[in-house]
Structure formats: structure tokens, C-alpha cells
Amino acid sequence: MQLAQTPIDHINQQLKLQSKLLIVEDEALFARAVMRRLQKSGYECAHVETLQGARDIVKQFIPDIVLLDMRLPDGNGLDLLPEFVAKNAVVIVMTAYGEISDAVNAMKQGAIDYLKKPIDLEELLLVIQKAETTASQSNSLDYSRQRNAHAIEGVELLGESPAMCSIKMQIKKIAQLVASDSIAPTVLIGGETGTGKDVAARLLHLSSFEGGNHNEKPFVYVDCASLPAELIESELFGHEKGSFTGAMSTRPGLIEAAEDGTLFLDEIGELPLALQAKLLNVLERRVVRRIGSVKERPVFARFVAATNRDLHEMSLAGNFRQDLYYRLNVMSLTMPPLRERADDVMLLAQHFVAQTAKRYALTPPILTRQAIDMIQMYDWPGNVRELKHQVSRAVLLCQNGKLSEVDLALPVQPASSNQVLPSVIIPSTADESALDATEKAILLQVLASANFNVSEAARKLGISRMTMRYRLDKHRIKH
Numbered sequence: 001m002q003l004a005q006t007p008i009d010h011i012n013q014q015l016k017l018q019s020k021l022l023i024v025e026d027e028a029l030f031a032r033a034v035m036r037r038l039q040k041s042g043y044e045c046a047h048v049e050t051l052q053g054a055r056d057i058v059k060q061f062i063p064d065i066v067l068l069d070m071r072l073p074d075g076n077g078l079d080l081l082p083e084f085v086a087k088n089a090v091v092i093v094m095t096a097y098g099e100i101s102d103a104v105n106a107m108k109q110g111a112i113d114y115l116k117k118p119i120d121l122e123e124l125l126l127v128i129q130k131a132e133t134t135a136s137q138s139n140s141l142d143y144s145r146q147r148n149a150h151a152i153e154g155v156e157l158l159g160e161s162p163a164m165c166s167i168k169m170q171i172k173k174i175a176q177l178v179a180s181d182s183i184a185p186t187v188l189i190g191g192e193t194g195t196g197k198d199v200a201a202r203l204l205h206l207s208s209f210e211g212g213n214h215n216e217k218p219f220v221y222v223d224c225a226s227l228p229a230e231l232i233e234s235e236l237f238g239h240e241k242g243s244f245t246g247a248m249s250t251r252p253g254l255i256e257a258a259e260d261g262t263l264f265l266d267e268i269g270e271l272p273l274a275l276q277a278k279l280l281n282v283l284e285r286r287v288v289r290r291i292g293s294v295k296e297r298p299v300f301a302r303f304v305a306a307t308n309r310d311l312h313e314m315s316l317a318g319n320f321r322q323d324l325y326y327r328l329n330v331m332s333l334t335m336p337p338l339r340e341r342a343d344d345v346m347l348l349a350q351h352f353v354a355q356t357a358k359r360y361a362l363t364p365p366i367l368t369r370q371a372i373d374m375i376q377m378y379d380w381p382g383n384v385r386e387l388k389h390q391v392s393r394a395v396l397l398c399q400n401g402k403l404s405e406v407d408l409a410l411p412v413q414p415a416s417s418n419q420v421l422p423s424v425i426i427p428s429t430a431d432e433s434a435l436d437a438t439e440k441a442i443l444l445q446v447l448a449s450a451n452f453n454v455s456e457a458a459r460k461l462g463i464s465r466m467t468m469r470y471r472l473d474k475h476r477i478k479h
Helices: 007-015 028-040 051-057 081-086 100-108 121-153 162-180 197-207 210-216 232-237 273-285 311-316 322-328 342-359 369-377 383-397 432-449 454-461 465-474
Strands: 020-024 044-048 065-069 090-095 113-116 187-190 219-223 262-266 302-307 331-334
Touching (some): 020 051, 065 121, 187 197, 197 219, 197 302, 342 383
Parallel strands (some): 090 113, 187 331
16 A cells, blocks of 8 residues: 655655665564655665674665664664764664663663654654754754864964054953853954954954863854844844744754854944844843743853944944943953054065965965055055955956056055045146046045045035946946
């Protein structure tokens, strides 16, 4: 008799699941029934009746999942359990005896679940799928930890200027506080865009755990500016299944995902006011409650926030909660702009030259004297991020192993915010090329005075943002 296809079977077939499943069972009739049901759901199955048979078959057939009987002709299934666990197989034990001690021992040795015979095939299928999901989530978390560990392993703040030496010393002191306190103080990192606030946060995480065990501590990055407004609450705090339309399953939030590591809230000034109260509650009480749940879960993560905005001014204007600002600002760092780190500019430039050349398997070019002068004289309104972008681009474009000022293609030296723009005299006999050159000069001067903010430059000229962008594109001015 052919069994009717269930929705689960249809989904599995659509996804073309090919998990390999080994059945270690001496009751042949039961094993064949299990194989037929699981093959119908898309599993590749194999069956052996003894411990020795299992040891032999895994030389060619490496299972993802093992259904392991406890009582076998040549021994106890528990004897085989550690061997499968060592191969990262998901093990579900089966027993006709239902002995609690066996079940406990199996779970201690790494089995993910156990079933008592007689076993319903549909229940077995659900247990297998649940075990797969659990293993997948565990593997994803392990991968995420490895990826985050790799991302922060080589993190360093380059620079020997007094400003950077001060920052490094502050990070070291804060890290010592974090390492010695079970509930670490929150840290607020300020500074202009592109100054390396995210690097400072990663370095703080790296320095906060002694003995190199930062690899086991998650570093969870949250960009508050990029998360959609309708999803940010669920992303941060998590939700229960059915708590809102589209909540098809229970999902922990990023706060929970940080576990006992570090949660980095970048662009914290963009967090909606409605959620600031919830975040404040998490920081004050060290608990989090998912959307749709009545259960509060403890929070052990260290909180680091960053912003390029003045949260104090925002709080006075009512755009940011004052109590949250004070709670975040227990310890603070202010990343210095690159214009205050003149001693570091060439060090960083040379580092980005070598880094880009290595990434693209190129010979590092030599900077010409003119290029060095231009790098040192330029004000770098976009800070380290702008320096990295411009230098990396120049490395890819330069010819003959020399990086020149032409390759850098930097705009004119930005004027300071309090500097009056020089007037540009347009001769009455100017031809079209002269007018274009004059217009380009004006655009560059106004753009520089606006700190390369296109909207502000457009307001200064009394034109629309769209018109401003058109004129910039016409003259090939990067913006």
C-alpha cells in the first residue's frame, strides 16, 4: 500500500534534501519500514544490524544522522555512540526497554534525542527533522563565531600620533574594567564618520577577554541605521511564533545572540524613540523579553554603542532619551579625525597601498613625491575611510609601478568651515571651455566649504540637490 504524501514530504522533495541516514537496528522488518518512510521524505538511507557492521559501513557511507538501537547482537549501542558523535553525526537512540539510565547515559555522551519502542513512523520523522534543525542552528552559531573571531583576529588601530596613543590607552583601561567586572560598563564611542569607531569596538572586544578566549565570545554587530523600522524590534529583541503576521517560528534576537560576548550598536542615534525605552530596560535590568513572550531571559552581553551624532544635543532637543544617553555614556571614547593625526596619515596610506596590492596580487607601487605631498596636504573630510578608498583606487589605476597625484584624483583642498570663499571673476571674453573650468572651480570650492555634503552645497548655491548632482557628474567631480 502506498502512503499518501504529506506536506512535509512535498517540501522536503522541493528542497531536494539528501541527508544521509544510517539505521543501526537488528529488527530487519522494522528497519525496512523506517527506510521506506525516510526515503520517501528525501533521505539517503543505509541499514546495518550490528556494531561491527556500522563500523565497516562508515568507511564508505558517512552519515549525517544515525538511528541507533541500544541492544544489538554484538554489544550495546552506547559503545558506538562516541564514534558517531566524533564524526559530527546527529544521533537518535532507540530502545525497547525504556531504561532511564540508558537514556541519560546516551544524552550525556552526545545523543540529541531518544525514542522508546514501539515507534510511530510519523513521530520518528518529526523527531529527525527537529534534530536536523537543532544541529543546523548549532552549526550556524559555530560558523558565526568562527567568522566573527576571524574578523576581529587581526584588528588593530594603526597610528602613533598622540591622539591615537591616547585612544589605545583608554581602550586598554576599559578592557581591564570589562575583564574584571561580571557586568561590564557600557561604552559609547563617538567621532566623525570614517574615523574607525567600529574598529575600536572590535579591538575593545578583542582586549576584554583574557587568555585568548575571545574566539568563544560572540561579537554581534548591529547597524541601527540600516535595519528596517518595521523589523528592528524583532531583530533586536526576538519574537515568539505567531506574535505578529509573518512570525512563522520562534526566533531569538541579536541581544540574546550576543550571549556573554559583545553587542555593538552602531549608529545608535538612529534607533527609534519607541525602542529606546526597551533598550534602556535591558541595560538597567539585564533581562530581555521577546515580542509575544511573557518570559524574561537574562542578558550577559557587554554593550558598546557608537554614533557620529551629538547625543547630548539630541537629548536636549527631545530626539534621544536623556536617561538612555546617560546609561550608554558610562565609559566613552571619542575617535579623533584624521586632520588631527597628521603624523599617522602616511603610515595609514602606506598600509592601504600594501593591503590593496596584496589583495589583488600586485606589486606595491612607489608613491611619487607629488603624491606624498598631496596626501599630507589634503584635509581628508571623510577621514580614514576616505583615505583607504582613494589610495586603494589609485593602486588599481596606477601605471609603471608609480602612484602619482593624478592617480589619487583628489579634489581641491577643502576650505575650513569659517573660511570665506574666494570670489571667482569670469572674464567677459571667456569661451565655453573657460566657463566650464570656472563653473567646476566654483563647484569644488562650495562643495569643500560644505565639507563635501552635497545637500549643503546645493543650499549654498541656491539650486536643487538634483541639479547639484547633475553639475557634479558633468564635471566628473566625485561626491
